[in-house]
Amino acid sequence: MRIGRVLSSEIEKNRDGETNVIMIRCEISDENDIQDVELFRQPGIDARPTEDTTLLLDDVGESWQVAMAADDNVEPSVEPGEIAIYAAENGAKTAQVKCKLDGTIEAGLADLKLVAIAEKVDAFIDKVEQLFSSWTPVPQDGGAALKVLATSTFANPTETVASSNLKAEE
Numbered sequence: 001m002r003i004g005r006v007l008s009s010e011i012e013k014n015r016d017g018e019t020n021v022i023m024i025r026c027e028i029s030d031e032n033d034i035q036d037v038e039l040f041r042q043p044g045i046d047a048r049p050t051e052d053t054t055l056l057l058d059d060v061g062e063s064w065q066v067a068m069a070a071d072d073n074v075e076p077s078v079e080p081g082e083i084a085i086y087a088a089e090n091g092a093k094t095a096q097v098k099c100k101l102d103g104t105i106e107a108g109l110a111d112l113k114l115v116a117i118a119e120k121v122d123a124f125i126d127k128v129e130q131l132f133s134s135w136t137p138v139p140q141d142g143g144a145a146l147k148v149l150a151t152s153t154f155a156n157p158t159e160t161v162a163s164s165n166l167k168a169e170e
Helices: 117-132 145-155
Strands: 002-013 020-027 034-039 053-060 064-072 083-089 092-100 103-107 165-167
Touching: 002 034, 020 053, 117 145
Parallel strands: 034 064
Antiparallel strands: 002 020, 002 053, 020 034, 053 064, 083 092, 092 103, 103 165
């Protein structure tokens, strides 16, 4: 086994020309020892290593090398037993989904996309239903009575219906 460093990666046909795989151009022992190797991946995980990722390389037969593992040198942030899936750029995580020991799933980092929580969505819908059930239409007002009622019902900004923590119902 040897250690290598990623110079670039591409999705290309494998050496038999049958299947698309991740091919990595890497530097093995010195800057003049540049080789192309196929990345063997874990099932269910689709990730391409970035430049400067460290690789563990091995020979499969006499003329075929594969990258068996990769380390992007991004600092770990999980407790024992937790799992995180993340995207990284320039040695820093840019997005992450973490399965925590307490049963929650934490999603976050840059450009956080929040996921709606059913109870909060239900509360918001209840508020809208109350608005319409308490409204008395006024002929020829062009909806002015509804507008006044809606303005008073939603005078304070509504609480967000989203969260960065998810937990399955038991």
